Amino acid sequence: MAILIIAEHDDRTLKSATLNAVTAAAQIGAELHLLVAGRDCRAAAGQAARIPGLAKVLLADDASLAQQLAEKVSPLVVELAKDYSHIVAPATTSGKNLLPRVAALLGVAQLSEVIGVESTDTFRRPIYAGNAIATVQSLDSVKVLTVRGSAFEPAPAEGGGTPIESIHFAGDAGDSARFVGEQVAVSERPELSSARIVVSGGRGLGSGESFALLERLADKLGAAVGASRAAVDAGFVPNDRQVGQTGKIVAPDLYIAVGISGAIQHLAGMKESKVIVAINKDEEAPIFQVADYGLVADLFEAIPELERKL
Amino acid sequence: MKILVTVKRVIDYNVKVRVKPDHSDVDLANVKMAMNPFCEIAVEEAVRLKEAGLATEILAVSVGPKACQEQIRTALALGADRGIHIETEDFPESLEVARLLAKVVEAERPELIITGKQSIDSDNNQTGQMLAALLDLPQGTFASALKLADGRVEVTREIDGGLQTLSLSLPAVVTTDLRLNEPRYASLPNIMKAKKKPLEVRTPAELGVQPRAHTRLLKVEAPAERKGGIKVASIDELVEKLKNEAKVI
Ligand SMILES: Cc1cc2nc3c(=O)[nH]c(=O)nc-3n(C[C@H](O)[C@H](O)[C@H](O)COP(=O)(O)OP(=O)(O)OC[C@H]3O[C@@H](n4cnc5c(N)ncnc54)[C@H](O)[C@@H]3O)c2cc1C
Ligand SMILES: Nc1ncnc2c1ncn2[C@@H]1O[C@H](COP(=O)(O)O)[C@@H](O)[C@H]1O
Numbered sequence: 001m002a003i004l005i006i007a008e009h010d011d012r013t014l015k016s017a018t019l020n021a022v023t024a025a026a027q028i029g030a031e032l033h034l035l036v037a038g039r040d041c042r043a044a045a046g047q048a049a050r051i052p053g054l055a056k057v058l059l060a061d062d063a064s065l066a067q068q069l070a071e072k073v074s075p076l077v078v079e080l081a082k083d084y085s086h087i088v089a090p091a092t093t094s095g096k097n098l099l100p101r102v103a104a105l106l107g108v109a110q111l112s113e114v115i116g117v118e119s120t121d122t123f124r125r126p127i128y129a130g131n132a133i134a135t136v137q138s139l140d141s142v143k144v145l146t147v148r149g150s151a152f153e154p155a156p157a158e159g160g161g162t163p164i165e166s167i168h169f170a171g172d173a174g175d176s177a178r179f180v181g182e183q184v185a186v187s188e189r190p191e192l193s194s195a196r197i198v199v200s201g202g203r204g205l206g207s208g209e210s211f212a213l214l215e216r217l218a219d220k221l222g223a224a225v226g227a228s229r230a231a232v233d234a235g236f237v238p239n240d241r242q243v244g245q246t247g248k249i250v251a252p253d254l255y256i257a258v259g260i261s262g263a264i265q266h267l268a269g270m271k272e273s274k275v276i277v278a279i280n281k282d283e284e285a286p287i288f289q290v291a292d293y294g295l296v297a298d299l300f301e302a303i304p305e306l307e308r309k310l
Numbered sequence: 311m312k313i314l315v316t317v318k319r320v321i322d323y324n325v326k327v328r329v330k331p332d333h334s335d336v337d338l339a340n341v342k343m344a345m346n347p348f349c350e351i352a353v354e355e356a357v358r359l360k361e362a363g364l365a366t367e368i369l370a371v372s373v374g375p376k377a378c379q380e381q382i383r384t385a386l387a388l389g390a391d392r393g394i395h396i397e398t399e400d401f402p403e404s405l406e407v408a409r410l411l412a413k414v415v416e417a418e419r420p421e422l423i424i425t426g427k428q429s430i431d432s433d434n435n436q437t438g439q440m441l442a443a444l445l446d447l448p449q450g451t452f453a454s455a456l457k458l459a460d461g462r463v464e465v466t467r468e469i470d471g472g473l474q475t476l477s478l479s480l481p482a483v484v485t486t487d488l489r490l491n492e493p494r495y496a497s498l499p500n501i502m503k504a505k506k507k508p509l510e511v512r513t514p515a516e517l518g519v520q521p522r523a524h525t526r527l528l529k530v531e532a533p534a535e536r537k538g539g540i541k542v543a544s545i546d547e548l549v550e551k552l553k554n555e556a557k558v559i
Contacts, residue, residue: 067474069476070439070449070451071448071449074443092470093451093452093467093468093469093470094469094470096435096436096439096451097439097449097451097452098439099436099439100404100435100436100437100438100439100440100443101439101440101442101443101449102443103405103436103440104405104408104439104440104441104443104444105443107405108405108524109403109404109405109524109525110404110405110434110436110440111525112432112433112434112435112436113433122528126433126533127336127431127432127433127530128321128327128336128430128431128433129430129433130533131326131327131328131336131532131533132327132329132336132530132531132532132533133530133531133532133533134527134529134530135527135528135529135530135531136525136526136527136528137525137526137528138524138525139523139524139525139526140524140525175479176447176448176478176479176482177448177449177450177476177477177478177479178476178477178478179474179475179476180464180475180476180477181474181475182469182471182472182473182474182475183472183473183474184471184472185471185472193470197558197559221559229488232488232489233488233489238472238473239454239468239472239473239487239489240468240469240470240471240472245430245433246348246427246428246430246487246488248470253558254552254556254558254559264326265323271533271536274558275552275556275558276536276539277548277552283541288541289536289538290536291539292536292539292540292556293539293540293541293542293548293551293552293556294539294540294541294542295541295542295544295545295548296541297545302545305545306545306548306549309545309546309549310549310559
């Protein structure tokens, strides 16, 4: 049987997390179908069709699927599920919102944040903030998985010419869940989850204004800006910047942690980075235990100097 | 309005867990246990709604071994009125927890159900969504704000791109994110009072649910350790290393 991948998109554009999910699904090994569900989402489906290696792109375009509310999308996925051995979605907030609902309606478990494919029914996933890696065999007939983007290389975005198959879906128009609004952060910088370099700040920054120091450094490096929970809680930066066990998981080529102590919950989100730099004035800070290059310094002197010398 | 909150007993978030030498699981012997931090946030939110006069009763439910009653008592000390412990030998998988909770919801008819977004042991992030699905209820996951108005609940959600607001009809399931509130500590008098609050123990059989296994845990390993790096003495040295040794800039 084939594998159904749920695309991450905003109707107009396909999100890069989809490409990592395609790689994970390809490792399971079967025909790959990608579902683009939304309203006026033909443009996203068109982009999906250019991903090489897919057998089919399924396009479900219906007013009821606007904003892809889990209440509305889950019945569609459940309807399709009978033809599939696996249902795979990126472990993004939308995947995490939708897929457990699908699994429960199917009466099966969901394996969250898969980082490794051992066989068609056996997968590796982190537990306890990444302090242990579990190898888990699914006993269910349909395997429902969310996959961690940072653990799978993105599939190529171009080169394919997959046929798009429109599926008729007349969704329920009920308003038990109603979309009210969205505040989406717009940034010129690369996306945190897929950036090659990430500069993150913690409580040590002391204020939102001080983050401007990091932003200037990030711009010089072409980097994304991340943060610890403490920096988000204190209101220095918005929630979408949080890196960690319960925020975003990143694994860039270079991660620069500034004024971050290195709590296990933060490490869970960045310790797979290729090279880690820590700048902290406390030489005992646990972040230095995972840093390839540690600098004990006051960030307010070190960061401007680093920016100048790059 | 009655609110049902779920509380899970997990390892204390400050503890770094170790894997057992035989790789069968993690070692929880003599490890400090606590209420899952996201459940503390769920309890706090319910208590605030009650203090604001918007809720009348708070029911705290936990599924698992007998020791879970400690976490129910904590919820009672924080302001919950009543507890239900669904006693199982081990911790069932999320779908089975959701099936058990669904039975309690059907019997108790709360108008709002607040769960944590994620257990810090399994890191599953699914039970609330599953419960909502089984009961055909709307869901507001990863909530950073919650407002009751006109028989609905408005939930602000932390999503990857920023924030999203949904309006849900009641009853609804809300799962908590870190910014929803800052939980209080239980005071000593309230801890004493909690001992006298009702705590009912139920079995899965009484609820008509037979928890099943959907997965088999084959192996648990420690993650690859990062080998310790070096300390650099200056920004010049750092830049030189990043350029010539690590070759990342
Ligand atoms: C359920 C739960 C989930 C969590 N999830 C996450 C998560 O996803 N991500 C996350 O990050 N955290 C998470 N946390 C929080 C985590 O436990 C820590 O509290 C948090 O990571 C600390 O942030 P911090 O390192 O910025 O702050 P602190 O621990 O306060 O560290 C600040 C650091 O800045 C340094 N510093 C101060 N001034 C300067 C200066 N002038 N120059 C240089 N260095 C300076 C200090 O020496 C210190 O090391 C979670 C916690 C819980 C309970
Ligand atoms: N055994 C349990 N008992 C009570 N609540 C639970 C249990 N398991 C999960 N939950 C609730 O569901 C939330 C999410 O858990 P999980 O899906 O396991 O990550 C937790 O924060 C709890 O509120």
